[in-house]
Amino acid sequence: MSRIGKAPIEIPDKVAVKVADGTVSVKGPNGELAHELPRGIAVEVTSDEIVVTRATDQRRHRALHGLTRALIANMVEGVSTGFEKRLEIQGVGYRAEMEGSNLRLHVGYSHDVIIEPTGTVEISTEGTTVIIVRGADKQEVGQVAARIRSVQPVSVYWAKGTNWRGIKYADEQLRRKAGKQAKIGVE
Helix, strand or coil, X not given: CCCCCCCCEECCCCCEEEEECCEEEEEECCEEEEEECCCCEEEEECCCEEEEEECCCCHHHHHXXXXXXXXXXXXXXXXXXXXXXXXXXXXXXXXXEEECCEEEEXXXXXXXXXXXXXXXXXXXXXXXXXXXXXXXCHHHHHHHHHXXXXXXXXXXXXXXXXXXXXXXXXXXXXXXXXXXXXCCCCC
């Protein structure tokens, strides 16, 4: 069996899980999420854990077994504690500010860039250089954070020492590019 797929998922307090008509729905303090189960994958819910099983040992079912278990585990974590991505901005004149629920970015263009949150995702700022994206759906949080980062990603040629400009994830390690070097010993 799949090592990921066979691990049971613990259900925390204040979280309700229902399986009906091939759909798993998870409800908790941060909202409600649903996932449609693929054919050949079954989910059993007991009072304190969820177990995902597969019908056969075909390659397709083995792959979907671990994937489905991971998606359901992310749903349970999302509705109970939620997910968060932090982004940092650096550069002369670069800043972010909230305008209602929308995010306004000043990142070196002739115009401001406005990002609207999608679905249940919330965007907030700490000061003018840190952006926080929160939500219950891990995929949506990651998608909104990636959309914000893509407005002005960090250039690998500008990333020298602690000087860089653009938008990056808080935990992202910047790749450095070497500058031009003089050739020695060329005849």
